[in-house]
Amino acid sequence: MKNSTLIPGLMLCASLCVGSPLLQAQSVIPIPLKMEQTAGTFLLKKTTPLYTNLQGEELERLKATAEPGTVKHLKNLSKAPAGCIVLEKTETGVPQSPEGYALNVSPDKVLVQSRADAGLFYGLQTVCQLGEAKPDGSSAIAATQITDEPRFQYRGFMMDVSRHFRTKEFVKKQMDAMARFKLNRLHIHLTDGAGWRIEIKKYPQLTQFAAWRPDAVWKDWWFKENGRKYCEEGTPGAYGGYYTQEDIRELLDYAADRHITIIPEIEMPAHSEEVLAAYPELSCSGEPYKNAEFCIGNEQTFEFLENVLTEVIDLFPSEYIHIGGDEANKNPWKACPKCQQRMKDEGLKDVDELQSYAIHRMEVFLNEHGRKLLGWDEIMEGGLAPNATVMSWRGEEGGLKAVRSGHRAVMTPAEFFYLDYYQDAPISQPEAIGGYVPLEKTYSYDPVKADMTPEEAALVYGVQANQWAEYIPTDEYYEYMMYPRLLAVAEVGWSQPSRKDFADFRNRALTAVEWLNAHGYHPFPLKDEVGHRPESREPIQHLALGKPVTYNAPFNESYKAAGDKSLTDGIRGDWTYSDGRWQGFISRNRLDVTIDLGEATEIGSIGADFMQAAGPEVFLPAEVIISVSDDGQNFSELKRVTHTPSREPGFAFVNHTWTGKTTARYVRYQARSGKELGGWIFTDEIVVLPPQ
Numbered sequence: 175m176k177n178s179t180l181i182p183g184l185m186l187c188a189s190l191c192v193g194s195p196l197l198q199a200q201s202v203i204p205i206p207l208k209m210e211q212t213a214g215t216f217l218l219k220k221t222t223p224l225y226t227n228l229q230g231e232e233l234e235r236l237k238a239t240a241e242p243g244t245v246k247h248l249k250n251l252s253k254a255p256a257g258c259i260v261l262e263k264t265e266t267g268v269p270q271s272p273e274g275y276a277l278n279v280s281p282d283k284v285l286v287q288s289r290a291d292a293g294l295f296y297g298l299q300t301v302c303q304l305g306e307a308k309p310d311g312s313s314a315i316a317a318t319q320i321t322d323e324p325r326f327q328y329r330g331f332m333m334d335v336s337r338h339f340r341t342k343e344f345v346k347k348q349m350d351a352m353a354r355f356k357l358n359r360l361h362i363h364l365t366d367g368a369g370w371r372i373e374i375k376k377y378p379q380l381t382q383f384a385a386w387r388p389d390a391v392w393k394d395w396w397f398k399e400n401g402r403k404y405c406e407e408g409t410p411g412a413y414g415g416y417y418t419q420e421d422i423r424e425l426l427d428y429a430a431d432r433h434i435t436i437i438p439e440i441e442m443p444a445h446s447e448e449v450l451a452a453y454p455e456l457s458c459s460g461e462p463y464k465n466a467e468f469c470i471g472n473e474q475t476f477e478f479l480e481n482v483l484t485e486v487i488d489l490f491p492s493e494y495i496h497i498g499g500d501e502a503n504k505n506p507w508k509a510c511p512k513c514q515q516r517m518k519d520e521g522l523k524d525v526d527e528l529q530s531y532a533i534h535r536m537e538v539f540l541n542e543h544g545r546k547l548l549g550w551d552e553i554m555e556g557g558l559a560p561n562a563t564v565m566s567w568r569g570e571e572g573g574l575k576a577v578r579s580g581h582r583a584v585m586t587p588a589e590f591f592y593l594d595y596y597q598d599a600p601i602s603q604p605e606a607i608g609g610y611v612p613l614e615k616t617y618s619y620d621p622v623k624a625d626m627t628p629e630e631a632a633l634v635y636g637v638q639a640n641q642w643a644e645y646i647p648t649d650e651y652y653e654y655m656m657y658p659r660l661l662a663v664a665e666v667g668w669s670q671p672s673r674k675d676f677a678d679f680r681n682r683a684l685t686a687v688e689w690l691n692a693h694g695y696h697p698f699p700l701k702d703e704v705g706h707r708p709e710s711r712e713p714i715q716h717l718a719l720g721k722p723v724t725y726n727a728p729f730n731e732s733y734k735a736a737g738d739k740s741l742t743d744g745i746r747g748d749w750t751y752s753d754g755r756w757q758g759f760i761s762r763n764r765l766d767v768t769i770d771l772g773e774a775t776e777i778g779s780i781g782a783d784f785m786q787a788a789g790p791e792v793f794l795p796a797e798v799i800i801s802v803s804d805d806g807q808n809f810s811e812l813k814r815v816t817h818t819p820s821r822e823p824g825f826a827f828v829n830h831t832w833t834g835k836t837t838a839r840y841v842r843y844q845a846r847s848g849k850e851l852g853g854w855i856f857t858d859e860i861v862v863l864p865p866q
């Protein structure tokens with residue numbers, strides 16, 4: 175990586191011209207706790223020396239990220255010459271947190287003080303962000319006094335390298351940016367059905383076979399008829415990859431130099447199709463390509479998992495090992511004699527408890543090896559392992575429940591922190607998995623709730639953005655989805671709520687996007703953001719507004735929006751079906767509603783919008799029927815539309831409206847899915863207008 179150096183020399187970008195000193199002070203992300211500008215400027219050069227009292231490993235770590243030859247050890251820092259940066263490790267006059275720092279930029283010197291080298295490193299990142307580049311490569315920094323420390327200890331980013339593999343160079347590049355914005359945890363999702371990504375010496379088939387597949391693009395591989403197969407490494411056209419243990423050590427060194435902890439995730443008991451294709455004896459069926467879940471009744475499963483974790487623990491020094499634990503299909507366990515025997519022997523009353531049994535065993539194993547267990551919130555089902563930490567992704571409920579029962583939680587709710595969701599109007603974006611999480615939404619999150627006790631609030635360990643990669647085949651697109659939303663996560667994790675202001679943050683993010691572009695990243699062009707769906711911005715007036723709706727078929731309880739008032743409340747949905755405005759109907763339970771206008775009414779049009787979001791199986795309807803009636807019994811059809819549902823395009827809106835002139839009291843609107851794809855139908859409002 176060319177731009178790996180984090181110290182001013184290389185990180186201050188010549189093309190980043192922030193303008194006036196006042197604006198410079200506003201360019202720091204995450205926003206510091208206290209910040210005050212004084213008079214004058216300090217001139218920073220690539221060769222500006224760094225004097226520090228750090229020694230040993232800490233000194234070496236500092237040198238690793240600095241311009242070569244600029245770092246000098248000095249016992250008595252008061253002897254440092256003018257025009258230098260002083261990095262002083264001290265207990266006096268510095269914030270409590272080892273990541274906190276005091277920074278004083280004066281015209282003749284930059285002084286960074288902290289009680290730990292992490293704080294000095296973060297102080298330097300702030301210095302880098304304060305600089306205004308000059309044409310000669312130097313930088314002017316306005317004299318400033320800053321006191322800063324993080325709100326949360328855990329400020330994370332999760333990278334999915336299974337669905338599409340990312341090289342170690344790519345991972346390093348993202349760690350550079352993470353460090354600049356003071357993120358300190360990289361959670362790597364190393365294993366999943368789409369490919370195993372870490373060398374395990376004891377099980378070579380994991381990387382010689384389960385890391386490779388015939389199709390490069392996940393979508394092609396996943397939806398292809400007889401797809402979802404693996405192939406031997408070296409097969410012509412094979413797509414995939416993995417990190418050797420040597421690669422992992424290299425990544426860990428790189429992370430340590432940047433004060434980032436890498437947390438490995440080894441998925442269990444579900445999302446393990448790839449393992450069970452290579453080692454089918456570990457599944458309930460005993461056959462490849464049949465199961466995604468390990469057989470918990472089989473003792474060999476535990477032998478395998480413990481052997482894998484032993485190698486993982488030997489490599490990764492992190493306090494936590496993530497064991498996944500999400501989205502298990504527990505049905506095969508119900509039919510498996512071994513799993514049933516296990517339940518009998520252990521007195522487990524259902525398959526939830528069977529999953530919990532497996533997680534407990536893994537926790538005991540990890541604890542015995544001096545590590546802690548981290549898992550997705552499903553690990554709470556059937557009873558949470560005693561020392562486990564919960565990563566709450568299905569909303570916040572799991573995390574809240576965890577802290578209420580005395581467990582640590584990392585908050586990572588999908589509707590705020592899933593960076594694989596659309597960040598702007600989907601019609602203007604490359605295909606994503608669905609959802610709509612604009613920068614403002616991510617930024618608005620606060621993991622601490624008003625009704626938490628101080629003890630509960632203290633158990634909120636921090637926040638993390640998750641970037642799954644099913645729909646993200648390329649590196650460029652991965653960065654596009656990652657930035658600038660990751661910067662909002664950084665500020666949520668670091669800055670106090672009293673310091674947060676979205677309009678101000680957005681301006682700083684625009685500057686950061688320029689910096690990212692200038693340094694070879696591919697961020698979303700925030701300045702071109704389209705924003706919310708226009709229809710969703712204000713209520714619509716129409717003849718059916720507030721009129722009673724009879725559901726001839728029920729809506730789905732998980733996507734009920736405003737219930738039976740939803741389709742006539744005048745409120746239109748935004749870009750995602752999960753915004754509480756779109757109402758959902760699942761395949762057999764088609765949309766079929768009758769609206770009573772109260773009296774015979776002159777009608778000029780009847781219409782509704784439908785959404786397609788192919789990733790989560792939301793499809794445009796196969797058939798729409800619009801009809802009217804005087805008595806609510808006998809309907810006459812006004813319009814019928816048919817369509818063949820398809821996975822393409824990935825995202826779309828379609829409006830089906832009848833227009834003409836009629837008089838009626840009752841309006842009936844029907845829409846159903848196609849037989850082949852099934853899936854969901856979503857609509858937000860049945861709009862009835864008078865004749866023009």
Ligand SMILES: [Zn+2]
Pocket residue numbers: 457458468469470471472506507510511512513
């Ligand atoms: Zn089984």
